[in-house]
Amino acid sequence: MTEALEITGLTVRHGAVVAVRDAALSVPAGAITGLVGVNGAGKSSLLRAVVGLAAADGGIRLGDRELSGLSVEARIGAGLAYVPEGRRVFPGMTVEENLLVAGPGNARRRRERLAQALELFPQLAPRRADRAWQLSGGQQQMLAIGRALMADPAVYLMDEPTLGLAPRVIEDVADGLARLATNGAAILLAEQNAGFAEHVCERIVGIRTGRIEPGAVS
Amino acid sequence: MLSAQLALNAVALGAAYALVAIGFVLVLNATTAVNFAHGESVVAGGFAAVALTGLVAGIWPGAVPGIVLLPGVLLLTALLGLAIAGLAYLPIRDRPPVSVFVTTIAFGIIVANGLNAGFGAAPRTAPALLGGGTVELLGITASRQSLAIIATAAILIGALAFLLQRTQLGRRFRACAQDPEMARALGIRLTRITLLGFALGTAFAGAAGLLLAHQFFVTPSDGASLILKAYIAVVIGGWGSLRGAALGAFLIAVFEVAVASVSSQPMAEGLLYAAVLLVLLVRPEGIFGEPQRLRA
């Protein structure tokens, strides 16, 4: 397995608070890696730092590119995709618009990816003209993941995708994630729910008060 | 028929005001910042028309129709919008909103007094869009200018709607308006969207200036009442809503024309402001607007 994303010595500060301390983590392609810890452990801060929404020191390597120091747009362009906690779909825009807005500049490729996203989550297809605020939590989560797919990323960073979802819907989401991984994507999944993480991930890394715990569970 | 003509005037005025209000909301959506120089941008559009008339008159055979000046006015005021964005907004975008109020007020002062120094304080007028006079339409004697204003505004608004609803750029703009951080996380360049918002918003203001200058004249000090009307339209229609702003603008125009026809223009304005204060007393969030968040 090639390492799609390699994080070394990552320290994230919010003002005087150290949210993540000297974290090291590898995320291989074609697999789902779980980052498990309770709230406040630093999962979200770590993901946000990788995307560039939080200031951090340390190395973030995507394939053969060093991302630290690059702007958020540049990192997304390099092949990162971020699905934040709470889904954050654009409420006033339709499902289709939510997907398209995340797509590339070329209209034809955009339409192709749109088709791929709807194929990944067929439940969204009948609702493509509905505004995102009308969707259920699970559908919004699928929309958020599909939106990430539109950029054809190499690495997906997902923050608690199952929060607030019913078990059956969680299964659908898990299926989608598995298919993404099978297609070669690297997925870093931040989760509180250790049970779900074990169910879905090939590998689990623990995080506790900002530090990665030694000894990953596979 | 007097009342039909009045209604047409109200619609035309409403169309022009709608351009002002929509322009205001475009900047608001792109930045969550209130652009206090927006009123002066309308005035700048009017004066741009005045200046361009002089330039074009040499080349154009006969009287210059105002519509010819529109592209020039749009371009000049769009550039003004970029200047406001670059000098009064981007340098302080991380500071509290009060700072942006003050810098845009300052920019408005610069524009208003620059125009005053350059053109003088006397009211000026721009040529009618397609010539003056009246046309017979559906049995009504309608002012040609009023019809032209309505048509021009409709075309501009239609073009904007197309941009926002059907193009990728428009989608990105709306995404930034709804959740700027998430938009960034999708790789959308916020600064470009900000500049687009300011350019488009100010261009719409400038177009309104051209449309209003013929009948209502334009003076460098008109800015304050214009920003106030844009503000009121947005409060009526809901903070941040483009459709709401247009609706609010029409309501203001109807109110103004109706009151002015029975008393006077100053009375109409005065009653409008008094009405606004009354509305804010009862509903601090406007008539359709967002629920009152904790005092920010």
Add this chain to the structure above:
Amino acid sequence: MMAGILASVRANLSILLAGGALAVYALAFASSYDQRLLTISGIYVIMVLGYQFIFGHAGALSLAQGAFFGIGAYVTGILGSQFGAGFLATFPLSIAVAAGLALLVAFPVLRLASHYFALATLALSQLLLLIAVNWEPVTGGANGLPGVPPITIGDWRIARGTPLLVFVWVLAFAAILIARWQLNPRRVAMFTVMRESPLAVAAFGIDPGLLRLRAFLLSAAFGGAAGALFVHTNRVVSPETLGFGIMVTCLTMTVVGGRLRIPGAIIGALLLTHLPEWFRGLDEYYLVAVGVLLLAMVVFAPDGLASFIGRAPTGDRVNAPPTVRTSPEQRPSVGEPALAVQAVSKRYGGIQALDNVGLSINPGEIVGLIGANGAGKTTLANIVSGLDRPDSGTLFSRGLDLASTSPTAIARHGVARTFQTPQLPDMLTVRDAVETAAASATVRPDTDAILAGCHLSQNTDAGCGTLPHGMRRRVEIARALAGAPYLLVLDEPAAGLAPEEQLEIAAILRARAADGLALLVIDHNLDFLRPLATRLACLDGGCLIADGPVEAVLADPAVRDAYFGLVTP
């Protein structure tokens, strides 16, 4: 300490010398034109001092200062020129009418969020301007009213030139004294808290509405006074006094001089009245230059020129009156619950945030509240402190119905709270931060003892903005304790802290509980809660699924399932 006093004298000395030099110049060397400029400067000092209350201290963009100036001008102008009324009648009336107008519009206007407030004040100004220009019989219309008499007090007529100059500056000096009196260190600190922590301010028993009202009324009164003096100087009143020009001048002077400091008003007024003279070559472009100056100041020097002189804005130490130690006998009797929550439910949109939750806490108990994110913990904390209301159920705290009491009153009653992100006023020292939090307590607690109890005795003079995170957490707890509460709700007090700091916080809290304080501690961190809490409650999806001794709750499979997700699907 000696060095501090000497430095203070030295800083004031330069101002005194400058003032002295200016006075000598004004009285001995200035031409009558220069004297007029200085008179106008003095008038603007009064106006800007007033504006500092609402724009600087209260942090609200009021666009009505020109309106108050104009109202004062017109009252004096109309009464003086049409009815021949003397200064002793017109001056107080100008102030009263301006303040009265402010009071009239205060209620709706002060409730508004910032952009609506600016809009409302702008609408007010434009309305007054329209009235002035169009109500010719009374206001003289666009041309205004000539023939405003000079200032006459009884038989004493104050002539133009030196007498008027001195008179105006005496009044300006009086205005400065009034401003200093109103802006005592405690009130400045309260304003600072209101600006910097708008959401938390009610939790400290500070009523933001009253503070803003005071600021707005003062700004109106000062503005009206300035307007009255202005027309006495110009001998004519016209709509210019109500126009946006005055407002812009006022705003620029305040921003350039410094919006939070009294010397800023003097600097701004003096500078901007004289700038046209210095920039005379610019002619009509002078105002363009003013706009550029304003823009540049906001971007590059937002605190104004006064920030380059000496002390920090809060100035003197807040002097606490003699303290009364809270004695153990004053603690509530054991057996009366500090908090009694019964069947509380709360729904947000489609989510049941709290579902029939019941909980009680006795004095001296430390109840830990755990649960996954979104399980309802912060909602419960908000409802207890009055920031939110339950849909159903009751909450009582020593006889007070929390569901129908304002957060300010709840705080004053003795229910204190900390927040997930410490809401500290960065510009205050640690001691001042704790003092202002005690501002409205019914019993004055012993600040030194509280600071000692939170291990802050070594750092009382440090500015809150400079503190590392662990210390910020302790200051927040100290502030919550300053009001002598009997119930303290803490929202993730140990988040982001290193293990040693967590132990320190736990020790502080345990000591307070031993004194009889009831504690509700919301947290995820079991390492922190386990040794600290006497009881543990667990929320899951809004329901309280466990409440009991710590180890028993942690061993409960339902809790493990909900909280840890260790049961595989």
